[in-house]
Amino acid sequence: MEATKTDLHLLLECLKYQMKWPGSQKQALLTIISICKQNGQYVEFFREIGGISFIYNLSKSSTFSQVKETALFMLASLAELHESCKQSLCREETFCDLAQHLEQKMPLTEKRVAVYMLSVLVANNRSGQTLAKTSRCIETLLSLFRHNFPDPDASYEQLQLWATVSSALCGSVNNPQNGMVMFSILSLPLYHN
Template identity: 50%
Template sequence: MKTDLNLLLECLKYQMDNAFSQKEALVTIHSICQQNSNASVYFREIGGLMFVKNLAKSSEHSMVKEAALYTLGAIAEKNVYCQQTLCTSELFEDLTWFLSNDSNINLKRMSVYVILVLVSNNRTGQTLVRETGCITVLSRLFRTVISKHELDLSDKNVFQSYQLWSSVCSTLCVCVNNPQNDENQMFCCSLFPHANEWLKNCTTPEIIRPICSFIGLTLANNTYVQKYFVSVGGLDVLSQVLMQLESDSHETLSSAKLAVVVTKTVDACIADNPTFGIVLSKYHIVSKLLALLLHESLDSGEKFSIMLTLGHCTEDCEENQYDLFKNNGLPLMIQALTESQNEELNKAATFVLHNCKK
């Protein structure tokens, strides 16, 4: 392995005029490092990591830049020391430059991939992505890469743009979460109005899943951001989407699964602010959640998410408690307690029943 990596690094250094050879060498380095975690450490020790980083910036050939970034991302993903070595303001500025300029879509995707890897589970990366302005460029891509009015994923160009947009969503998610980053959450909440527009215009899984992940993680455990989301109509939009999906779930199983995704996002918004339950009462969301709970295609984990949301809905809202009574929610909770062996489900059912005793 060591001999191979030394030879491949030499190949990179002495084939500066041969883009194809450099790309092949990078692909091979990537493959070796993926198969052997020690390879990444050794490649860093012999100066390979820094050479590839500089190559990504200096090469005139897009295919070499893309392969270099792909290799950097894979190595950093495999080894935390390599992630730390690459986590510099200089690299974030280079990646921001690739994203800001007229780069081809593959180069942008590779740049976003490297950002995602550098920021993931890394508070230093979360800070640098903000301080270098990189998160500003990511948020612009979130708003502009695809049109919410023309999402034909069978079109090759549209699909490539969608893949970039989806990667941007994933990267914004790690900017705000794990560890939770309040400052990045505050920045990303400016995208909520745009996310709302997406949800109003498009209820396909390809849009709902990434948007709900982004919203849920951006407002998680942050009461200020949750209040802002409600103030721009976010909870109303989620309620409307949930109503539509619950209605569709009688015909298609996938709509029931998607409705649970939306339910979890609703719960992330109201868990710390049960008074927001009043917004949900306008749409009789409790009755929709009870109907979903009876869906045979859902597993115990999904049913737990629905019950937990019911608990938060009824925690501080008499209208929702009344909706629960009116739609036979109490017998359902009691049935769950008596029939289920799942401890989490039982806790959630007890939570709902406790709220209704108040």
């Protein structure tokens, strides 16, 4: 266990010093995910040493799409694995950043991973659902839903994005006690001319 914690610490340091090498950063991120999936205690340790905060900042600041995409995937994966990680990411800042991020032009895969992260944060989480509503995430998801509706010529990536957006919207309203969010989604028209 101690050896694995040392590995996680070294991988975090590697990420900090490999800022100009996206391939190395991506590999380090994937290795951290692999280690953390073995034991929830590793997720908690990684959070305690500042790893989650660093990865979150990396997902916002990296100029490399593959690093942003992998960092968002890692955050979503760790939030799915461990509730304390999920709760540490459930902040207004995170949701506002995700809404802003999703409004930008980017590769479809990166957009899909950002939607996946949002989906994880709202799943069975009333506070996440409320933050999604108050931070424009719901409006952004509805816009993506409307404008990415698959047509017969849609690419596989576009179909995946639409399916992920649909899932995130469902997750945003699946808490019956959160009727306010449900009403806000149901009261908006799906299509407009």
